Amino acid sequence: MRYTSALSPALAAIAAAALSIGAPAAASAAPAPATAASEPAPPRLLIALAMDQFSADLFAEYRSHFTGGLARLATGAVFPAGYQSHAATETCPGHSTLLTGNRPAHTGIIANTWIDQSVARPKKEVYCAEDETRAAADPKDYVASVGHLLVPTLGERMKQHWPAARNVAVSGKDRAALMMGGHVIDQVWWWKNNGFVTLDGRSDVPAARAENAAVAKLLAKGAPALPLPAFCAPREGAIQAGSATVGTGHFALAAGDATAFRASPRLDQATLDLALKLVDAMKLGKGAAPDMLAVSLSATDYVGHATGTQGPEMCLQLATVDQALGAFFAALDARGIDYGVVLSADHGGFDMPERQNRAAMPQVARADAALLPKALSAAVAARTGLPAQGLILGDGAAGDFWVKADLPPADKARVVEAARAVLASHPQVAAVFTAAELAATPMPTGSPETWTLIQRARASFYAPRSGDFVVLLNRGVMALPQPGPGYVATHGSPWDYDRRVPILFWRKGMAGFEQPSAVETVDIAPTLSAWINLPVPQGAYDGRCLDLDSGPGSTCGVK
Template sequence: MRRSFASLALAAAIAVSGTAGAKPARKPAPAPVALSPTAPKLIVAISVDQFSADLFAQYRRLYTAGLARLQQGAVFPSGFQSHAATETCPGHSTLMTGDRPARTGIIANMWFDPANPRAEKRIYCAEDERDPASTPDDPVVSAWHLKVPTLGERLKAVSPASRNVAVSAKDRAVMMMGGHDIDAAYWWRRGAFVTLNGRKISPAVEAVNGLAADMIKAGDAPMALPEWCAPRDRAVAAGSKTVGTGRFPLEAGKEAGFRTSPRIDAATGALAARLVDEMKLGQGKAPDVLSVSFSATDYVGHTFGTEGAEMCIQMAELDKTIGSLLDHLDAKGIDYVVVLSADHGGFDLPERLTQQALPGAVRVGSGLGPDELAAAVTAKSGVTAPGRLLYSDGPFGDFYFSAALSAEDKAKAQAALVEIARAHPQVAAAYTKADLAAVPMPGGSPQDFTLIQRARASFDPQRSGDVVILLNRGVVPIPDPSRGAVATHGSPWDYDRRVPMLFWRKGLAGEEQPAPVETVDIAPTLAAMLGLVVPQGEFDGRCLDIDGGAGDTCAPKR
């Protein structure tokens, strides 16, 4: 019989004491500010990595546990990550800040700084590259690059007794949802949950790590395929790989099989529940914030695609995991509010989409790699550079020229790159830094943003590339699925931008609002529920009325 990690983790009682580990000393706290008398005691902010609005629509009638319960609250099926760079770090940076990447400064998972004195010019979004021990692949994890405060940080600034906690399999999700001033921060690294440098692992985390280690050592049986997943159970060839019929067997000693399966979500949920107990979250006089990012949907989407048996199993298991966490909070008698959304959507592998007669679903062809484009730029403009001429993290997104170029040569190279890119049959648009800087920050409905407005919402003049390239709809920027992921995200198109947004609280009247909203609306809405006053203009988003027509969610409550 397959063991349930969630049930094992939640059933194993442990003694808890102390806090979630040593923290750096804080400056003297300001005098507390009175919050709303109706404020919930605990904000539970859930992100499901790569949970597109399409995936939610496809499975929403089949959920029976946590995701079924959340649909009884306020449902916004057309939430938008309104920017173009639909990756994990930028998307997570919007959820608890209320700001788009243009303001958060988180333009991508990776960007480049050609003038950086270290030999490695790549910069990871959640590293502190000032530390000589940090590299993009083995970072000193930090929220250093996040330019704005999170909701948890804003709350702590006026309510010093409030705690700000974040957990995920991904360090970047923890840092972007938690921010700089964080009481407990845990993510998965090489087979265990770890925390920030200088802090100790708490007993709750040690217990979950022990359970995970036992399962990885022993292995685990394949997961059952729900009956309603049968139509998805079909093999599809993607290069030398075959996907679509997987059941997630866990080979003994293979940590990767644990991490790229629903088990990592179960472990994350169990850790969140144990931290609620250990830190008594939502059980004190001041409200707390718990951010939980579930990463398995993203891992499954990249490894197997979004339309096979693997994703169907993941949807069933995610529903149970969220249900277990909510049941745990109920048993504690906590007054809590939940918001669930996603950092971005996702797109299935083109080999399966082609079988489904979806026109335009193709893999990226040749000519768009940084070395190919650099050679083409040199041939067209005559510009060269010592070392690398052009840096990028793939065949789309931000492209950076060598810091050694003169202003005149850079202008020539930029013009050549834009002309070359725009002539490529798989490129939808190419913009220079000057093009994007000249565009006002977009407003109005996010579904109506033009391509350049979507790119502008991701643009930071200090960090964005000299040229930004956007691919056509349906072009998957993975040329060879045999070498790694079979599917991905990151485009400016709605299959990557549109995500669900669900709010739930006991007693909250249910409603569904189909009009487009933005993920940057989450933080202003939660701030209003707390009675947290934020100066006008500090949020890109707006407060949403989630009172089922009562019309006073966003009214001050004192």
Template sequence: MPLRPLPLFALGLLIASAASAQNAPPPPPKLIVAIAVDQFSADLFAEYRNRYAYGLKRLQQGAVFPAGYQGHAATETCPGHSTILTGVHPARTGIVANNWFDLGAKREKKLIYCAEDETQATADSKDYVASAVHLLVPTLGDRLKAANSATRNVAVSAKDRGALMMGGHAIDQVYWWKSAGFATLAGRQLGPSAVAENAAVAAALATDRAALDLPADCARADRAIQAGSQTVGTGRFERAKGDATRFRISPEMDAATADLAEKLVAEMDLGQGPATDVLSVSFSATDYVGHAFGTEGAEMCLQMHALDKTIGGLLDFLDARGIDYAVVLTADHGGFDVPERLAQQGLPQAARVDPALAPEPLGKAIAARLKIERIEPLLYADGPFGDFWLNRALKPKQRKAVLGELKALVTHPQVAAVFTAEELVKAPAPAGSPETWTLLDRARASFNPRRSGDVVVLLDRAIVPIPKPAPGYTATHGSPWDYDRRVPMLFWRKGMTGFEQPSPVETVDIAPTLAALVGLAVPEAEFDGRCLDLDAGPGNTCGERTR
């Protein structure tokens, strides 16, 4: 029997249906893999991006945003991690720094660590109970679990603050490095994956580690630099058996973190269930290496090569399991090299901070000038920059005078700006492109009236807030300048159309983007960021998944 031609209206329906199917977004991924590389600045990414050959090369085939911003001034690990999967600035996450002071805390120690529950006592006064209790907003994993209890939310890092600030409050399994192995939340037992990984780490620590071979492209960075009593720039990560500190400050730390993440994927069948799962992996070795050796020596070159392979191995593992996954990679903050090397490279203004700006000598100098007696310490702060708190014993007239002295610090050649809490409260939340934000805007994005200091001191560009280098701590971050604020943002999923967008975006854009990708409806007011369209072609706009 001959086939009859389709009526024109039916043919039109078929064509329309085919076009709609072609333009429709793919189904939500079964696993979100959120990767944070601690201290991975946009500058470091730009320097090495053409040399990556494994995981970081693959991720550049997706959506590349080379000018992502941690917009706030307090460019530290805890605030930065708190923005990535919450979609809001530290002013709203409440994570204003790695450490802050609560002068009303009901304990002798007033310094509060961002990832501790200070209301819980420990047997050891030097220890603490790790917790996400200070995170004031939900993460993507929290939101997905609230929407569908079948979602599994897993986080792993070498730092508790990295794992907890990305995982949030409702975490099925969470692990971080402690002493010489991985630990978890108080009251929880280590799962089989963590037990197995700790056994593997113990076996590795039982042997010496030979010096790593230096790749040919690292030869240009292989130059000894004297930073105080420390010599940096020529390290190869050799280690004696049992040296857990050198294990941590090396590519071995990232490899162990990835290995544990892979074990957890297999143990929990992540990405194979009825709902989208979230796996947060924070790689900390780049930060440890940057602090110990700076960002431009042979050590960092070796770390960049190793990180690339480690991420590639993790992605290959997920591929082998047949998981439909989407990846986002970014950083909590950037970093700055040791000033001694920078000065040799033509940046003479790079310098170490004046020790007189540290809270103890600064407080004593101000007390002497104002003739304030028997109030010690006058100032509380975690270092020579950032938030400063005034002693509550000060009388109103004394307090006003001390604030005036602190405001006058702006005349110091190493100080760029000083803002009082009163000024920051009155300032509107920053808007527009983060590259154009003023120093006030950057400080405002870190300011939370419940936790921030009475004064915020911002050091000038190229001033490293380490007066004297020490083993493991020669360089750092934490400034309001773009070398600490700018980070890469890379999104990848199998089959997506790759593109590069050079215009500035923010890490607070990640959570709304991923929420749209998995079809999770979240009121716009709950995010500071915006959804980024990850498809260069038609059909996969941010709004379609959550209508």
């Protein structure tokens, strides 16, 4: 692919041509027979797109400016108030809901990382997409794995019902590709260091080699800054966040800078290009059974963390990915593939406090460093008389915290109660819930925007991995005490700016509609299952089927 930088009206056509360079022409598929005279046949290829950190707020803010793929999706079935309904609004839990139809309490993916004090290594953190029982060749690395995911994905269910079905996942992150692809997957690729890689023990394929070669060529020579669309210009302006200055970046790429490539629109373009190469190589959508293609676009998240959500960088990122998606869909159309699409996100996001404070939100703040595990351990030690070293473990100023495992039960209980007392008096803390309280809370039902904080936390709670207590910060408090280059903003809160995401379904010829009422991302898998007439056991999903027929008919229910 040639990584185009123009954002003129001709960009979609240019990008579409670039996407198809070197790709073999696909033979036209014979139309599948309709299941009834009045309804279309199920799509032959399901495409699940995740835009990492694409909040409902960003969708609403930029919707009028989209002219490419996102504009196309907005003509389908639009649910602008989708919810990642749980409290742990991070990448791994969010992606685990999208194609399993289950909340983190059932997927087992409670966070990006958790503490397991039984692991035989000094650092007790476990990454959601690793096999901690295996050592990587590089001691600073890990062995990627989907072993922590407790439930099957839609692609796995399709393969079980139709052995000829193919299940493929591509992403800028391993945890995104693996959580959407699952355990039984034909091809899975993600970006790492300076190219796309796959699971340990799997062979390279020509499609990935070709895309990596194209990226290597670009990295070798670098690329100029991307031109800023006129509607992004008002967002220009330098903002200082700690030692980082943001608000003026246009994604210039120095030769050899793979880190800058990753945190730019070019990563999403490369991910879509690899996905299209795999469509061609595997003839997805042309086989005897429907196929599943999961594509997670990671750059919006990298840009959001590095520069915030309200600067020119995010505006440029969204404008570019909109055009890249338009080119991707046009390439699929040219191949004659009958496909159905859903696009959503793993979580939302919130702009950095330094810019929020300038935009009528002076109450937005960074978390106090006193909430970090080391400081909390010291405060609790002072109350209990226990040694502070390693007393309370965690990976930030909010979320799950674990008490030192080898303490006697009575001392553990004292630590939890002392921690609750310390945290309850802190002005930035909204709530503290113990593991026992969460375990005793029924799984929430009803519309997710009405859930209480403990219900949101319950949807993320899985007893074998969750902490001894969970800390939720007040609305507007960002759990990132100290910003710096590459990391000025984050997500992960129980508040709607991190929970609300758009959910968009599209298929050629469908009559579009908009439903503003709240739905959940766990509704995606049952909706797609019904779309392709896939029988699923009762109770397999936490979510429900969303009827995509705006007329008197229904797409829900296996026919």
